[in-house]
Amino acid sequence: xxxxSNLTRRFDQxxxxxxxxxxxxxxxxxxxxxxxxxxxxxxxKVITGFLAPSAGSVAxxxxxxxxxxxxxxxxxxxxxxxxxxxxxMSVVDFLRFIARIRGFRGAEAEQRVAAVMGDVALESVARxxxxxxxxxxxxxxxxxxxxxxxxxxxxLDEPTDGLDPNQKHQVRELIRNLAKDKIVIVSxxxxxxxxxxxxxxxxxxxxxxxxDGTPAELEARSRYHHAVAVRLTGELDLVxxxxxxxxxxxxxxxxxxxxxxTVLSSGKPIFASLSGLAQRRQWPVAEFHARRGQLEDMFxxxxxxxxxxxx
Amino acid sequence: xxxxxxxxxxxxKGYFATPLAYVFIIIxxxxxxxxxxxxxxxxxxxxxxxxxxxxxxxxxxLFMVPAVAMxxxxxxxxxxxxxxLMTLPVTLADMVLGKFLAAWALLGVALLLTFPIWITVNYLxxxxxxxxxxxxxxxxxMAGAYLAIGSCMSACTRNSVIAxxxxxxxxxxxxxxxxxxxxxxxxxxxxxxxVDAIAALGFxxxxxxxxxxxxxxxxxxxxxxxxxxxxxxxxxxxELKKAS
Numbered sequence: 001x002x003x004x005s006n007l008t009r010r011f012d013q014x015x016x017x018x019x020x021x022x023x024x025x026x027x028x029x030x031x032x033x034x035x036x037x038x039x040x041x042x043x044x045k046v047i048t049g050f051l052a053p054s055a056g057s058v059a060x061x062x063x064x065x066x067x068x069x070x071x072x073x074x075x076x077x078x079x080x081x082x083x084x085x086x087x088x089m090s091v092v093d094f095l096r097f098i099a100r101i102r103g104f105r106g107a108e109a110e111q112r113v114a115a116v117m118g119d120v121a122l123e124s125v126a127r128x129x130x131x132x133x134x135x136x137x138x139x140x141x142x143x144x145x146x147x148x149x150x151x152x153x154x155x156l157d158e159p160t161d162g163l164d165p166n167q168k169h170q171v172r173e174l175i176r177n178l179a180k181d182k183i184v185i186v187s188x189x190x191x192x193x194x195x196x197x198x199x200x201x202x203x204x205x206x207x208x209x210x211x212d213g214t215p216a217e218l219e220a221r222s223r224y225h226h227a228v229a230v231r232l233t234g235e236l237d238l239v240x241x242x243x244x245x246x247x248x249x250x251x252x253x254x255x256x257x258x259x260x261x262t263v264l265s266s267g268k269p270i271f272a273s274l275s276g277l278a279q280r281r282q283w284p285v286a287e288f289h290a291r292r293g294q295l296e297d298m299f300x301x302x303x304x305x306x307x308x309x310x311x
Numbered sequence: 312x313x314x315x316x317x318x319x320x321x322x323x324k325g326y327f328a329t330p331l332a333y334v335f336i337i338i339x340x341x342x343x344x345x346x347x348x349x350x351x352x353x354x355x356x357x358x359x360x361x362x363x364x365x366x367x368x369x370x371x372x373l374f375m376v377p378a379v380a381m382x383x384x385x386x387x388x389x390x391x392x393x394x395x396l397m398t399l400p401v402t403l404a405d406m407v408l409g410k411f412l413a414a415w416a417l418l419g420v421a422l423l424l425t426f427p428i429w430i431t432v433n434y435l436x437x438x439x440x441x442x443x444x445x446x447x448x449x450x451x452x453m454a455g456a457y458l459a460i461g462s463c464m465s466a467c468t469r470n471s472v473i474a475x476x477x478x479x480x481x482x483x484x485x486x487x488x489x490x491x492x493x494x495x496x497x498x499x500x501x502x503x504x505x506v507d508a509i510a511a512l513g514f515x516x517x518x519x520x521x522x523x524x525x526x527x528x529x530x531x532x533x534x535x536x537x538x539x540x541x542x543x544x545x546x547x548x549x550e551l552k553k554a555s
Contacts, residue, residue: 093328
């Protein structure tokens with residue numbers, strides 16, 4: 001379990017992480033969201049022991065990262081932002097170095113390196129110098145060093161940044177496969193990724209938690225949750241039609257298409273009653289479907305005050 | 312200790328995986344040759360010793376050692392690998408020492424490869440080989456002192472060229488510290504004890520005796536403490552600057 005209590009990190013006068021507290025348990029894949037400069041990377045750097053907290057504490061399985069850094073770091077696999085690695089080494093040499101630092105020797109080290117190169121499909125470039133590799137391969141080298149020792153805690157800072165859609169898919173599959181009985185924290189600003197791999201999401205803004213829940217819960221907090229999209233083929237005053245109908249909060253006309261409307265719900269599903277109404281009154285309807293809440297709406301709503309800056 | 316050895320090995324491998332080690336060693340040997348035979352008048356002196364060889368080392372190291380040291384930490388910060396390294400279960404002491412010892416070993420290898428000059432002097436005459444061995448050791452320790460300064464300067468910046476310039480300047484200061492250029496700056500009212508103390512901090516003060524073959528324990532101690540102090544400073548600077 002990771003316990004983060006009252007974590008604060010300042011850079012000179014800037015407060016990057018502001019009194020952050022949360023816990024992550026085994027089996028959870030936590031998506032760490034926030035606009036650029038929200039403090040995602042800083043938080044990860046403190047959790048992994050690269051930066052010391054200005055105040056507060058981080059404990060990995062009971063080991064405090066400040067007072068017992070070696071024990072805590074041994075439990076963590078970390079992919080820093082941009083997946084840095086020693087460019088003048090070959091992939092296999094670099095991974096051997098990591099294996100030895102992680103305490104593996106001889107045949108066991110070789111076995112680990114071979115296994116992890118299989119996991120992230122690096123065999124074809126094993127002998128190549130890392131700096132000659134494409135971005136996707138470099139990212140996979142970074143992932144390989146992070147998962148090589150089968151860590152209990154896996155912390156990935158923007159693991160799919162700059163990858164093509166196929167590579168993104170592979171990395172997500174990998175994370176999903178790794179996640180069993182581990183703690184995974186993934187930072188990203190790609191929201192679809194959260195719905196795809198995470199069991200829980202935390203949105204932070206200006207160093208503070210502004211939302212915390214499962215992706216479904218967060219989607220439910222979107223104003224478009226339970227909303228119904230309607231596209232008409234003929235004239236109809238939808239606003240007047242829906243006046244006084246139970247559960248309807250508002251009707252929004254699409255800015256780009258005057259025949260499309262979104263009927264917002266006041267919290268309960270309204271699809272069934274609306275569809276009944278449409279049939280009874282014979283609305284000239286071309287399209288009629290329930291909308292899901294979008295994480296993006298939620299994200300924009302809670303981070304509206306965000307300013308760009310430090311990442 | 313185990314991690315220190317792993318870091319040391321990785322660094323050494325890095326030197327020899329790139330042309331750096333080879334270029335360094337070749338230039339080192341060539342410059343040594345020019346200094347010893349052309350400027351030092353090795354043959355003209357007609358003496359079977361390596362005084363002209365060792366005598367130039369403080370000036371040779373002034374440019375050669377910072378070239379090795381400049382990338383030690385500056386590159387780690389520039390490429391971001393410092394974040395990788397410092398989140399591995401390794402202590403800062405292992406990292407600082409491992410990197411230093413790897414670079415020091417490279418300097419040692421370069422120094423050992425000057426052995427033909429030792430063969431030459433033994434062929435031409437009958438030198439005191441004990442003196443020569445002592446001078447080699449002393450020279451290597453002095454190179455370590457330059458390197459330790461370089462390690463600290465490299466930790467100060469993420470730009471290795473700046474690290475190079477800072478290292479050359481600081482080393483130059485320590486080379487000339489015992490010479491009249493520096494000592495004459497102090498006005499008369501400065502106590503002689505203090506001036507002597509400053510002079511005693513200079514490299515030349517300690518190396519002159521070594522070059523003559525007098526390996527005094529105090530000189531070795533001086534360089535050892537000097538190295539330890541600058542490595543400690545490196546560790547402090549790394550802790551302070553790693554985030555920026």
